[in-house]
Amino acid sequence: NAGVMQNPRHLVRRRGQEARLRCSPMKGHSHVYWYRQLPEEGLKFMVYLQKENIIDESGMPKERFSAEFPKEGPSILRIQQVVRGDSAAYFCASSLSQGASNQPQHFGDGTRLSIL
């Protein structure tokens, strides 16, 4: 499967725990985007990363949320001390060149995060 791979597909956490969501972009893609989706809503941008750099994190809450895209390995979206309101589907996308104005973003099937 040469597409964007996200894992886990489903993640259950209790309030106060940490959630780690992983995303492996398509082969050859160096741009990664994270989005959040609530039921029956469109996706909301969170953060845009290139290898080892955060380019735009304007959609990501300042506290408890962080993202990285190391030189080796997948991109990680980390949510510390989760609360019920963090329950959502989190989607990762990747693109080949410099962002949406040149190439479409291709999406993984998401991680559905449930907070008990």
Place this chain on the structure above:
Amino acid sequence: GESVGLHLPTLSVQEGDNSIINCAYSNSASDYFIWYKQESGKGPQFIIDIRSNMDKRQGQRVTVLLNKTVKHLSLQIAATQPGDSAVYFCAENAGNNRKLIWGLGTSLAVNP
């Protein structure tokens, strides 16, 4: 208390008919637009894109029309099939801003 949920606009068509899904975008500076299809439990799937220097683009069974004057985008699906049943989103991108801004979505139901 009682919770109120959002309800997606729904388009119901007969198999074999043509479907037209509409989208109004918000930013007059947006110069790139994409239509995505999302099936239940899956991620958005790219369908077709269009840049602001065009007003029409065709793909396989799909056509996107862009009217910049009224900031309107439409997706036309020819000979709609049951496999086309999904939620369809338009997304816009404005210039140097890399993030996609998404519309609410339209649920397409194809009746056999």
